[in-house]
Amino acid sequence: MSLPPIIQPVSPRGQDPLPQPDSEAQAHSQALCAKILAAIEAAGGWIPFTEFMGLALYAPALGYYSGGAHKFGAAGDFVTGPEMTPLFGRTLANTIAPILAASKPHLTEAGAGTGKLAGDLLQALEAMGQLPERYDILELSAELAERQRAYLQATVPHLIDRIHWLSALPEMIQGVLVGNEVLDAMPVELVRWKDAQGQRLGVSVERIDDGIRFITTPVATSPELAERIRALAEKYAWPDDYTTELPEAGPAWIATLAQRMTQGALLLIDYGFPRHEFYHHERTGGTLMCHYRHRAHPDPFYWPGLQDITAHVDFTAIAEAGFDAGMDVAGYCTQAGWLMDAGLLDILAAEQPADPAQTTPAWVRTQHAVQTLLSPAEMGEFFKVILLTKGLPATLRIPGFIRSDRSHTL
Numbered sequence: 001m002s003l004p005p006i007i008q009p010v011s012p013r014g015q016d017p018l019p020q021p022d023s024e025a026q027a028h029s030q031a032l033c034a035k036i037l038a039a040i041e042a043a044g045g046w047i048p049f050t051e052f053m054g055l056a057l058y059a060p061a062l063g064y065y066s067g068g069a070h071k072f073g074a075a076g077d078f079v080t081g082p083e084m085t086p087l088f089g090r091t092l093a094n095t096i097a098p099i100l101a102a103s104k105p106h107l108t109e110a111g112a113g114t115g116k117l118a119g120d121l122l123q124a125l126e127a128m129g130q131l132p133e134r135y136d137i138l139e140l141s142a143e144l145a146e147r148q149r150a151y152l153q154a155t156v157p158h159l160i161d162r163i164h165w166l167s168a169l170p171e172m173i174q175g176v177l178v179g180n181e182v183l184d185a186m187p188v189e190l191v192r193w194k195d196a197q198g199q200r201l202g203v204s205v206e207r208i209d210d211g212i213r214f215i216t217t218p219v220a221t222s223p224e225l226a227e228r229i230r231a232l233a234e235k236y237a238w239p240d241d242y243t244t245e246l247p248e249a250g251p252a253w254i255a256t257l258a259q260r261m262t263q264g265a266l267l268l269i270d271y272g273f274p275r276h277e278f279y280h281h282e283r284t285g286g287t288l289m290c291h292y293r294h295r296a297h298p299d300p301f302y303w304p305g306l307q308d309i310t311a312h313v314d315f316t317a318i319a320e321a322g323f324d325a326g327m328d329v330a331g332y333c334t335q336a337g338w339l340m341d342a343g344l345l346d347i348l349a350a351e352q353p354a355d356p357a358q359t360t361p362a363w364v365r366t367q368h369a370v371q372t373l374l375s376p377a378e379m380g381e382f383f384k385v386i387l388l389t390k391g392l393p394a395t396l397r398i399p400g401f402i403r404s405d406r407s408h409t410l
Helices: 025-041 049-057 086-102 116-127 142-156 157-162 225-234 251-260 315-324 333-343 346-352 360-372
Strands: 106-110 133-136 163-166 173-179 189-194 197-208 211-219 242-246 262-274 289-292 294-296 308-310 328-334 384-390
Touching: 025 049, 025 197, 025 211, 049 106, 049 189, 049 197, 086 106, 086 116, 086 173, 086 262, 086 333, 086 346, 086 360, 116 133, 116 142, 116 157, 116 173, 133 157, 142 157, 157 163, 173 294, 189 225, 197 225, 211 315, 225 242, 225 315, 251 262, 251 315, 251 384, 262 315, 315 328, 315 384, 328 333, 333 346, 333 360, 333 384, 346 360
Parallel strands: 106 133, 106 173, 133 163, 173 262
Antiparallel strands: 189 197, 189 242, 197 211, 262 384, 289 294, 289 308, 328 384
16 A cells, blocks of 8 residues: 655744755655654554654664764754864863773763764873773664764774774663763653643644645543643643653663663763753743754654754753662753863863964864853853763862852752
8 A cells, every 4th residue: 555645844934944855865754754654553543752753863774863864064954062173072081081080991972973072082082191991882873883983993093993883772881971962862752731731742644635744633641641741830830832841761761871880970961951941931832843954943744854853951850860870960060161160261272373373264163163162142051061970989070060150950
């Protein structure tokens, strides 16, 4: 039986038209849409939004992160801190080095993107005399793993034997595990508070003249979930028709990491809020956001498989998950506070040309990147950094969390 065509919605009203993918990319998205449609039909007409998001991002060979599309940098959909400047990785090395020395010389990176951060970290730690004996990259996408391997073979060929790729979490974790912009891409439950009742939102299909399109719709809600939504609505005074996310996968992942961590730290960098800000009564539309060719928009059904779908991180939930599994919350601050405390400005000053007349375009780009990383109007305040530790000396001083801004509470 042939499936009806999936109709892709137009750009959201009031927004400039989003770029259209080429025919090959459209065919890729249609193949993923067919897989999602089959899941909906097999489930009786709807699937939870968390399942839709999981398929859109991670369906084997078709999802956004498991497929072959460029995601990072100018040719992709977004740019991360490590892609902007190697000074990001060199600053991160200042934070990591004393933890490696106090635990195990073993570094793990979850979701390594292009491999840029891994290359910068290895070079910086080598210069500091703190080179890890092993650098594991946890990567679910075989295509991304190959790109990372090629980049690192060209960048740090003398260290390539220390780098290992993992497709699943190891049973035991030691040293430091770093996750930069990993938590925001984990599937979330989408819920709504409407008419004094908690609703779970799912994904179903709407049939129109020339095909079908995906839509969100209220679905069966367990008494436990309804009560949880009600408790949040009452605590944070949600107005009627309030939509938000319940980020379940992130805290569950942290709990697993914490249980498998024997000694060391989890260092996580992402955009998000503490719970009282995440569920603020004025945040009526939640935090769900999509990224397509450097355009941010709110439609998760626009060419599934070709765009990133994200939700902000509830850092209170992350802290609770780590603490409940036996870890200590050793630090939480803005990205700007962490970078400055870890020495970014000193690294920048050392890079500055001695003669201002010798200023180069590369130096100007570096300055601009640092400004973006630190600016409260850009990534400096928007991104947060949390450090969870286990079995480390209480007296250990970790750059990034010594004098950084303590006004951001969980």
